[in-house]
Amino acid sequence: MKDKRAFTFYLIASIMLWQFGVVVSELCTDTFAQIVSSQNPFVSFIYAQNTGGAFSIFKGHTSLLSLFAVIVLGALMVYVYKKVTFNDKYKILALVFFSAGILGNMYERITLGYVIDYIKLNFVDFAIFNVFDIMICLSVLIFILIILFEDINEICLKNGKNKN
Numbered sequence: 001m002k003d004k005r006a007f008t009f010y011l012i013a014s015i016m017l018w019q020f021g022v023v024v025s026e027l028c029t030d031t032f033a034q035i036v037s038s039q040n041p042f043v044s045f046i047y048a049q050n051t052g053g054a055f056s057i058f059k060g061h062t063s064l065l066s067l068f069a070v071i072v073l074g075a076l077m078v079y080v081y082k083k084v085t086f087n088d089k090y091k092i093l094a095l096v097f098f099s100a101g102i103l104g105n106m107y108e109r110i111t112l113g114y115v116i117d118y119i120k121l122n123f124v125d126f127a128i129f130n131v132f133d134i135m136i137c138l139s140v141l142i143f144i145l146i147i148l149f150e151d152i153n154e155i156c157l158k159n160g161k162n163k164n
Contacts, residue, residue: 017100069106094142101135
């Protein structure tokens with residue numbers, strides 16, 4: 001890696017966000033969920049055990065999903081160490097969110113045999129999810145924005161207009 005500070009930051013931030021997700025999972029007990037859900041028309045907290053991936057795909061294949069998570073995390077660590085610099089702040093943010101989300105769900109799969117999902121949107125018919133899922137989705141959104149802005153900047157440079 002060109003700048004080892006980026007790798008260190010990435011690692012520390014991922015661990016901190018993962019811990020945050022674990023704490024939130026532990027807080028979502030039945031009593032807590034009933035108090036919050038009864039007062040809120042938009043979001044309910046419901047305890048659900050998910051043995052699959054997103055939207056319960058690969059249901060019952062916890063070992064396969066855990067192995068896939070380990071492979072993805074390993075590949076991400078190599079990528080961050082070799083390619084990412086400390087100046088790539090948005091890329092680091094996306095990678096931190098992605099890694100923390102994977103770490104959190106993987107931790108629950110390995111220790112519990114399932115992922116605890118607990119956030120239910122009341123205003124739309126949507127799958128129950130958790131904080132780790134939010135982190136993964138946010139990281140994908142950030143990556144999409146990075147790619148779009150890089151493409152826009154490249155088009156501007158080709159046309160002789162420097163957007164910066």
